[in-house]
Every structure is written in C-alpha cells, then in structure tokens.
Amino acid sequence: MNNETTPLLRNHAKEKLANGETVYSMTVRLVRTVDIASIAYTAGFDSIYIDMEHSSFSLEAAGQICMACNHLGVTPLVRVPGLDPALIARVMDSGAMGIIVPGVESAAQARALVRAVKHAPLGERSLAGAAPQLNYRTYPPADVVRVLDESSMVVAMIESQTGLDAVEEIAAVDGLDMVLVGANDLSVGLGIAGQMDHPKVHDAYLRVIKACQANGVSVGIGGLGGWPDLIRQYLELGAGYVSTGNDITFLSAAATQKRQQFA
Template sequence: MNNEAPLLRNHAKEKLSRGETVYSMTVRLVRTVDIASIAYTAGFDSIYIDMEHSSFSLEAAGQICLASNHLGVTPLVRVPGLDPSFIARVMDSGAMGIIVPGVESAEEARALVRAVKHAPLGERSLAGAAPQLHYRTLPADQVVRELDSASMVVPMIESQAGLDAVEAIASVDGVDMILVGANDLSVELGVAGQMDHPRVHEAYLQVIKACQANGKSVGIGGLGGRPDLIRKYLDLGAGYVSTGNDISFLSGAAAQKRQQFE
C-alpha cells in the first residue's frame, strides 16, 4: 500500500467529505483566467464552467481550470453530454471533475465514470504528464492514482426519468455527487420556474435520501435566487451549492449600480 501524501488535492471534494458546504459559481461568459481570481477573492470554493449552455472553447476552459487549480478553487466542467473522447480532452486540459446534464440511468452514470476514470474503474486513456500535477514526470501508476482519487464524477438529475432512477444512479461506484438541476426539472415536472412547488421539494428530498443511503454528496442547482430554499436543503443534507453564474452576477450588479443614480 502506498502511504505517500497525495500531490494533488481537490479542495471541494475534501470539504464535502468533511460535511462542509461548498459554494460554487458558474462560468458562462468570461473567457479569461481573471475569473478564477475573482472567484477566489469572492470566497468561492469551486467554479464550474458551463460548456452546455455557452460558446466556450476547450482552450478557454482549460486555461481557467489551470488558473483555478493554482488558487485552490476546484474547477468542474459541465459538458454537453456523454461523449467519452470529449470528456477525456476536458480532463486532460486541467478539469478536476465532470458534470453531465440529464443523466437518467445507472448505465449512463457508469458510462460517465468510465469516461473520467482510468482502469480499473474506468476506461480513460492515460495522457502522461497532467496539468493538474503541474506536468510533473511521475510513474504512470502514480499519475493514475493521483488523478482518479482527486477527480469528481457528477451526474445531474433534471427529469422524471432521472428521479425514477436516482437510487440506482447514487449506488454507482465512482459517482461522487448528484447535482439537482432545478430549472430543467421544474419544467419536466410541469411547474416551470416554481422552485418552491411541492413537486420540486419532493424531488430534492428523493435525491437527498438516495445520496445519503449511498454515501454520495448532493448538489443544489437552479436555486441561486432563493437563498431560503438553499438553506433548507443544506439543513436537510445537501452539501454543494451552485449559487449562480457570471452573467447574472454582472447583470445584477450593473442594474443595482444604475439604480443608485435615479
């Protein structure tokens, strides 16, 4: 057994394992590394770069991941779907984890694990010197151990089918956290935008119960405008909070500043 201290740390993953709350901001607008420093200065534990709902390039995402890693801000990337080759390229560019939207089965969750992790848990190709490890030249088995131990696998629940399969998804070995996408989920449940609707509440309770039974973390998404609901689900056992994105932060601050001059 190797007892050496790890070279690579995922600070968000460590906080979640200690039962501490992780606060994240989503990046959809800013394409430069400055956003990593802004997130750090603002006190965020994590950022997630949204490549599902943006025109982000892989190069820009990778540069922000690198900058975030140097600051101890955990960079996760939401990819458009379960494309193993693209997920591998995102991880090889410096991401510390992958978020996949709309997961609806345990098999899809296992496919995500296979795309993020190396053998024996996964099937990802070993790229060699990794940006997460500052391009150190290390034995292959150590690189695999470091990367796979630190990386996060995060399926999103955004549909009734996903809810129906959430217990099976939460039981998949290698899944670290399930993130509830309340916006799309509320649409799917027929209560679009009604974040305090009983059906949304029951969905959150269902995900929290499944994750607690399987030792997985729960992420709160889509509730950035409702801190009261965020607090409620944190009290019920959730651990990761997606607080909002850079577009809404900039727009909100700009509108507030303009109103000062009325």
C-alpha cells in the same frame, strides 16, 4: 523533481464535502479569461463550474481557467454538453478536476460517465502522461493514475422525471461523487416551470437527498440561486454543494444595482 517523488494533488471541494462542509460554487458562462479564477477566489467561492452546455466556451478557454483555478485552490469542474467520452477525456486532460454531465437518466449512463472520467480498473480513460493538474511533472504512471482518479469528481445531474425515477440506482453507482439537482430543467419537465417552491420540486430534492445519503454520495443544489431560503433548507436536510448562480447574472445584477443608484 525526480520520477521517484510521489505526486500530491488536492481537490479542496471534494475534501470539504467529505468533511461535511458546504461547498459554494459559481458557474462560468461568459468570462473567457483566467481573471475569473481570481475573482472566484477573492469572492470566497470554493469551486467554479464552467458551463460548456449553455455557452460557446472553447476547450482552450476552459482549460486555461481550470489551470488558474487549480493554482488558487478553487476546484474547477466542467459541465459538458453530454455523455461524450472523447470530449470528457480532453476536458480532464486540460486541467479540470471533475466533470458534470446534464440529464443523466439511468445507472447505465452514470456508469458510462465514471468510465469516461476514471482510468482502469474503475474506468476506461486513456492515460495522457504529464498532467496539467500535476504542473506537467513526470511521475510513475501508476502514481499519476492513482492521484488523478482519487482527486477527480464525477457528477451526474438529475433534470427529468426519468432521472428522478432512477435516482436510487444512479446514486448507487461505484465512482459517482455527487448528484446535482438541476431544478430549472426539472421544473420544466415536471410541468411547473420556474416554480422552485412547488411541492413537486421539494419532493424531488428529498428523494435525491435520501438516495444519496444511503450511498454516501454528495448532493448538489442547482437552479435555486434566487431562492436562498430554499438553499438553506436543503443544506440543513443534507445537501452539500451549492451552485449559486452564473457570471452573467452576477454581472447583470451588479450593473443594474449600480445604475439604479443614479436614477
């Protein structure tokens, strides 16, 4: 393909969210090989997110899985441990279609996240050249910047009272695509660890949904994989992205169920 051809790149999860459709995601913490991409695809997931915060995942393994997902139309996001622009750039340059940052607590942090993911003028990320998301084909730099930035997702997690108090300002940050509620850490911070049906958690979700709807930002549900009724409730109220659980819990649950068949 010559340099004059305009690159095409689709983020299927981002498109579904824009169309008001629900995106179902699985978290990857255990499996280090590309097989997990095919498993996610066959199981019907729209997206995965690789958890580099709570695992020993290497950048190399994450990048390989991201590339496999891209070929299958399963949107790969990566949760990094924190707001580290150098790591975020390397993750994106390895094939990710978006970045999730945990524990965002201010609009300033959200703007820093956008700058780390996006190129100028919205961000400050360095242009790496041929991108794995574009199958390493060579295109004019302006086209590469445009399609990478249009297709990438910037996701801020709300996991504390401080973050919740600032959610209206966070949701208003230009370039932010989604606010993902991390109900596990949030419940701990609110002094109600694990009580996902507590009114404080419910009020937190309502506040995030209201703030995001006011700014045209998607809402993600996290930490409620074991509470399907709550997930359905928040989807009806306007959330769009569901983190259903991780590969460790999926494998453990299936293994336990299989063993109990022979009890």
